[in-house]
Amino acid sequence: MDPSVTHAIEDYLKTIYKSQRNGPASTSEVARAMGVSAASATAMIKRLAVMGLVDHTSYQGVRLTPGGEKIALQVVRHHRLLETYLRQVLGYPLDRLHDEACELEHHISEMFEDKISALLGDPTHDPHGHPIPTRSGRIVDVAAFPLAEAVEGQDVEIHRIADEDLELLRYFEEQRLLPHERVRVYSKAPMRGPIELRRGRKRTLIGYDVAEKVFVVSVNA
Amino acid sequence: MDPSVTHAIEDYLKTIYKSQRNGPASTSEVARAMGVSAASATAMIKRLAVMGLVDHTSYQGVRLTPGGEKIALQVVRHHRLLETYLRQVLGYPLDRLHDEACELEHHISEMFEDKISALLGDPTHDPHGHPIPTRSGRIVDVAAFPLAEAVEGQDVEIHRIADEDLELLRYFEEQRLLPHERVRVYSKAPMRGPIELRRGRKRTLIGYDVAEKVFVVSVNA
DNA sequence: GTTTAAATTTAGACTCGTCTAAATTAAAAA
DNA sequence: TTTTTAATTTAGACGAGTCTAAATTTAAAC
Numbered sequence: 001m002d003p004s005v006t007h008a009i010e011d012y013l014k015t016i017y018k019s020q021r022n023g024p025a026s027t028s029e030v031a032r033a034m035g036v037s038a039a040s041a042t043a044m045i046k047r048l049a050v051m052g053l054v055d056h057t058s059y060q061g062v063r064l065t066p067g068g069e070k071i072a073l074q075v076v077r078h079h080r081l082l083e084t085y086l087r088q089v090l091g092y093p094l095d096r097l098h099d100e101a102c103e104l105e106h107h108i109s110e111m112f113e114d115k116i117s118a119l120l121g122d123p124t125h126d127p128h129g130h131p132i133p134t135r136s137g138r139i140v141d142v143a144a145f146p147l148a149e150a151v152e153g154q155d156v157e158i159h160r161i162a163d164e165d166l167e168l169l170r171y172f173e174e175q176r177l178l179p180h181e182r183v184r185v186y187s188k189a190p191m192r193g194p195i196e197l198r199r200g201r202k203r204t205l206i207g208y209d210v211a212e213k214v215f216v217v218s219v220n221a
Numbered sequence: 222m223d224p225s226v227t228h229a230i231e232d233y234l235k236t237i238y239k240s241q242r243n244g245p246a247s248t249s250e251v252a253r254a255m256g257v258s259a260a261s262a263t264a265m266i267k268r269l270a271v272m273g274l275v276d277h278t279s280y281q282g283v284r285l286t287p288g289g290e291k292i293a294l295q296v297v298r299h300h301r302l303l304e305t306y307l308r309q310v311l312g313y314p315l316d317r318l319h320d321e322a323c324e325l326e327h328h329i330s331e332m333f334e335d336k337i338s339a340l341l342g343d344p345t346h347d348p349h350g351h352p353i354p355t356r357s358g359r360i361v362d363v364a365a366f367p368l369a370e371a372v373e374g375q376d377v378e379i380h381r382i383a384d385e386d387l388e389l390l391r392y393f394e395e396q397r398l399l400p401h402e403r404v405r406v407y408s409k410a411p412m413r414g415p416i417e418l419r420r421g422r423k424r425t426l427i428g429y430d431v432a433e434k435v436f437v438v439s440v441n442a
Numbered sequence: 443g444t445t446t447a448a449a450t451t452t453a454g455a456c457t458c459g460t461c462t463a464a465a466t467t468a469a470a471a472a
Numbered sequence: 473t474t475t476t477t478a479a480t481t482t483a484g485a486c487g488a489g490t491c492t493a494a495a496t497t498t499a500a501a502c
Contacts, residue, residue: 040490042451090336100330107328109321115311261460263481
């Protein structure tokens with residue numbers, strides 16, 4: 001990580017990375033995610049463009065260059081390794097992982113990164129089920145779909161969950177609705193109604209809004 | 222730690238804490254330790270005084286208030302806990318502890334502090350032998366003296382070593398001249414000449430300059 | 443094809459922490 | 473006691489990152 005790249009720049013690049021899934025990220029999207037005014041986002045995007053970390057055409061959104069993406073992926077790697085570490089080694093509750101990792105991700109050295117990765121056995125996914133980029137910036141994503149879209153009778157494995165909604169994370173943890181859990185969609189009420197899950201002999205009712213934030217993959221029964 | 226207290230403020234308070242051993246810290250001392258110009262140090266000291274974290278009389282140096290000392294001790298606690306953690310859990314070499322801890326000390330939460338402290342068994346000293354302040358800011362220091370001042374035939378235990386001179390730290394590590402080691406001062410050459418140590422059956426020659434940076438306590442043979 | 447609404451950018455200002463150069467004060471030397 | 477030197481402070485400026493308010497552009501609605 002180029003040492004002249006500041007905390008703020010890293011945060012913007014990470015935000016743009018997450019916002020540019022389909023086509024360029026808009027200024028307002030970036031501003032909202034960063035919690036700053038649109039004017040501030042514009043100013044920073046212009047600076048990033050001068051540095052060659054993003055491509056920006058006025059009014060047309062912003063896109064990472066290969067150089068910008070490389071930094072963004074390193075930040076994401078730090079973030080997800082840290083979350084995994086805080087969870088598995090220090091026993092953090094789910095709802096405290098994100099904020100701590102957000103702060104630390106900009107301040108750990110490559111030695112720290114390597115040491116914790118090795119200690120954890122070079123994990124490929126964080127505690128929310130998100131993939132951890134490799135040191136060289138490779139990241140593999142799995143096609144998962146919202147639990148809300150599963151059909152009655154379907155057996156699914158939880159693959160990943162949203163990582164920023166604290167209330168939701170507390171609920172996930174309490175319900176053990178965590179990556180690797182297997183559940184059967186026992187019944188679905190109409191009109192975004194509750195969904196009944198079976199895990200072994202145990203049944204769980206969850207709301208539709210929650211089920212939209214749990215991403216699952218289908219498994220053979 | 223008051224969240225409105227920035228990284229820079231914490232660093233200045235820590236520096237002033239370490240500089241004000243006998244009487245107030247001078248502006249130039251602070252500036253040198255912080256690696257900034259005297260003008261910058263003056264400016265920051267004035268800001269700290271307005272915040273009530275230091276007492277400052279023009280041209281007369283600076284002294285921490287109780288509020289400022291509390292923050293300084295929390296930073297020192299973070300630093301030394303982190304060094305202990307990096308060493309004992311992640312297996313860092315001695316010469317990489319300080320820089321990593323200096324960066325991380327400003328960015329860990331109280332939960333992180335508590336978790337690593339508990340994991341380490343609430344250690345009282347860091348790997349260099351420096352005392353770790355308690356959460357409430359209590360710190361106990363031991364009267365140790367430089368190995369260079371020990372007399373021939375004296376049995377001593379290494380209590381603490383300097384923590385910022387990288388070359389020296391590499392030498393300490395290579396020689397296993399670490400806290401808790403017991404050595405006998407076998408002979409001293411005159412005029413700041415080398416000192417011969419015995420550890421068990423092993424003998425070690427060390428220079429006077431090194432011996433001035435190793436602090437020891439006398440032990441009954 | 444205009445008009446309107448929303449998104450975006452520009453203009454101008456502010457704080458923080460830094461700098462250099464010049465002015466001031468304290469303390470040591472004469 | 474005066475002079476000289478060293479430490480310290482002030483003055484003024486700068487870059488990073490932010491803000492609000494006003495101007496501009498895009499795109500959607502009419």
